[in-house]
Amino acid sequence: MYCKNCGKEVNENAVICPNCGVPTDNYTKSAAAPEQKNTLALVGFILSFFVTIAGLVISIIAYKNAKKPEYNGDGKNFALAGIIISAVSLGLSLILGIIYSVIWINFIYMLPMY
Ligand SMILES: [Zn+2]
Incomplete structure (x- = not known):
């Protein structure tokens, strides 16, 4: 990106311009406090257990909310953790379910037929 004050090219993550010292857009973004608390992120995080x-559903909604300007990224990490935890446990239960079904199918076929 380019500095609004002097027009020099500055790093994308720079908070102030190294050339003239004027705060960049990143500065206002990092300094602004969230207007709203993203409580949904915490709810989704706890529910994921x-x-x-x-x-999973609530965490995804909370993650999308966190990106909105009024939330200013609040609860983003909790929402992301909620998505990961619920996705992993969903995947695990799916794998366990398949393993159990395979075992059961094999067990039924092993039964002697009269
Ligand atoms: Zn500058």
Whole structure:
């Protein structure tokens, strides 16, 4: 990006312009406090441990909310953690479910037929 004050090219993540010292857009972004608390992110995070699918859905909504300007990224990490935890436990239960079904199918076929 380019400095609004002197027009020199500055690093994308720079908070102030190294050339003239004027704050960049990143400065205002990092300094602004969130206007709204993203409580949904915490709800989704906790739910992901107990009600996997609900936790996943709520975490995704909270993650999308966190990107909105009024939330200013609040709860983004909790939402992301909620998505990962529920996705992993969903994947694990899916794998376990397949393993159990395979075992059961094999067990039924092993039964002697009269
Ligand atoms: Zn500058």
